[in-house]
Structures are given as structure tokens and as C-alpha cells.
Amino acid sequence: MNLSYWERTSFFKDYDYCIVGAGIVGLFAALRLKEKTPNARICVLERSIIPDGASTKSAGFACFGSISELIEQKKRSSEQELYDLVTKRWRGLNKLRTTLGDENIDYKNYGGYEMFRAMDREVWEQCINELPYFNHLLKNIFKTDVVYKIADEQTSALNFNNVEHLIYTPYEAQIHSGKMMQALIEKTRDAGVQVFFGAEVLSFNEHNNGVHIELSSAEIHTKKFLICTNAFTRKLLPQLDLEPGRGQVFVTKEIENLKIKGCFHYDAGYYYFRNIDNRILIGGGRNINFLKEKTTEYGITEEVKNEITRLLNEVILPNTNWEFDMEWSGIMAFGKELSPIISQTSTHVYCAARCNGMGVAIGSITGEELADLCIKNS
């Protein structure tokens, strides 16, 4: 690169901390590093013109787990681990709100529902059996005895077809993922962090005093390198224990007299939908073909789109004229463990990734924990 003296001694002067990935995790890590070490030189490198990961493609559910999701997660963790995870999700959501402000992220507290059809009777019975258990387990987190409750009376008002039961929580909300990320980028820049867009990290090279980072048109040197590239992390750290999982999302055109308001979960969280600007946003269906969706390639498949169309026609929007208006996909990162990876991978390199599809909730705290680890070990 044809660098001037001015460029070398400003934009490209050595950094104390360099973060790759301007998603929710990377930007919260940057904010925390700046808060704890105000004089440090910090930059964030993002490959695209805007953040091009899960954070801007998400459904914007500010959620912490529906009952059937928690039942599934309980099979993979101890009670204490599950309690800690829900605590972290709730703390993370509060952190997001207090850092950015409800207005800036369009935080709307319409509540969350889990939906059960006649064919889901077995899951429903499991959920109502476990409902008192989860209300008891989570009562200290939410400071209430009733985190979840049965809300069957609302099914007809919502105009659903063939939905027999609903479980409701007033603690779930929805946000505008784009506005949230815009506010977060502004906040990070205002704090004095240099955020570079169009800066894809191709490789890095660690040496005694830090890390050389190779971009397509420049090289940057940093003392500490924090990798927050989520589902794309194995390009930089091939040994990391995570698998990509594609999520496909669809938004309808505006619908007259739309009755649906809130965040809805179906089929252990594999399907989800919500209202947005008199439209329905709906996504999921990864379980139709897990193998095919284990990819970092963006794309929409006919099989998922057909299933979502069927769900809309037969259950969610029966007797309603609706049409799809937009569709996109995003890539999440999953692993056997439910908690994210937050680790030091070598002397000067750190990594936080794998929010298991819940990064709106735990992304803020995950980024902060990575920053704290990095400062502690420096």
C-alpha cells in the first residue's frame, strides 16, 4: 500500500488492541477495552461496508429461552449451568439496553409466546409439567414467581388456526437489529475506537511482541489481537470447536389489520416469528436439513421457504392475503456446549465466538468478558 507519513503515524500506527469482527461481540469488547484502558489505541477491522455477520441479519428477539428450548438445554447442562446461562442472557439484554438506550434500538416489550398445535400435544404436556419448575428456577433472576404462564385465551384474538395452546412471558421483547448495530458503531467510534470497514483479515502472524495482521491492501501491527468473527472464525483459527448454522429469514409485505404482536417461538425454537411495521418476520427451519444448513454460505432453499409458506398459510395467517417481500440468510455458530467460547488461544491472541443463536442476549456480556480476560492476562 502506498502509505504517507501521515497515514503511517495515524491510521496505521501500532495498536494496543485490534479486534476483528464488528458484530455485537467485537464492538462490546472494544467498548470495554476503551472503558478500562482509556489511553489504549484500539481498532476494529470489519470485512464489509457494514457489519456482515449475524448481528445485522438476526430476527431481533430480545429473548432468553422458551420453555421447550430450556427443556432441551437442560439435557445438555447441569441445573446450575442453565441458571447461569439464563442469568447471563438477562444481564446481557439489560446491558444492551442501558448501553444503547431503548429508543435507539426500537426496544418494544410486547412479550414472547411459545405456540403449540394439536400435533404438538406431547411437547405441550412436557412444557406444562415443567412450567412450575422453570418458574421456580428463574424466580431470582426476574424477581417474580411467574416468568411463564399459560395464555390459551389469546389464540383466537391472534387469529391463529389450529393452535391449541400458548405459553406467555412478559419479559421477552423485540428490537430493530439494524438500528441496534448503527447505535453500537456510533457509540464505539464516540468512545475513541477506530472502526475500519472493508478490512478483511486474510491471515495473522504472531511474534514475541504482538501480532502482524494481513489485510488485502495493508498490514496492521497490534500488541493483542481479539478474534470476534463468530461463524467465520475457523478461517482464522481452524482448530476452534464450532459449527456454522445458517438461518433463513423472510418478511411479508404489509398486512391489513394484522393482529399478531410479540415474539413467537415454535417447535423448540426451530421456527420463530414476530411483527415488524405491520408485517410478519418469520425464520427458521434449520432442522429440515441440518447438514445442508451447516454452511457459511448465504442462501435461501426451496425446502425451507416451502415449509415456512405452509406454516404461514395454515397456522399463522389463515384466511389472510399475504405475500413475501424480502428474504435473507445469516450464519450462526453452534457447539456442543451452550456457553460461548471466551478464551486466550495463544500468547497475544484471544477469541470470543459461538453465541449459539442467542447473541442479541449474550453478545454484550460475551464481548465484555473477552476484553476483561485480555486485560487480566496482559
Ligand SMILES: Cc1cc2nc3c(=O)[nH]c(=O)nc-3n(C[C@H](O)[C@H](O)[C@H](O)COP(=O)(O)OP(=O)(O)OC[C@H]3O[C@@H](n4cnc5c(N)ncnc54)[C@H](O)[C@@H]3O)c2cc1C
Ligand atoms: C438469521 C438469524 C437470526 C437470529 N436471531 C436472533 C435473535 O432473534 N435473538 C438472538 O439473541 N440472536 C439471534 N441470532 C444470533 C445472533 O445474531 C448472533 O448470536 C450474534 O449476532 C453473534 O454476534 P457476533 O458478534 O459474535 O458475530 P457476527 O455478528 O456474525 O459478527 C462477526 C463479524 O465478523 C466479520 N468478519 C468475519 N470474518 C472476517 C474477517 N476475516 N475479517 C474481517 N471481518 C470479518 C463479519 O463480517 C461480521 O460482521 C440470529 C442469527 C441469525 C443468523
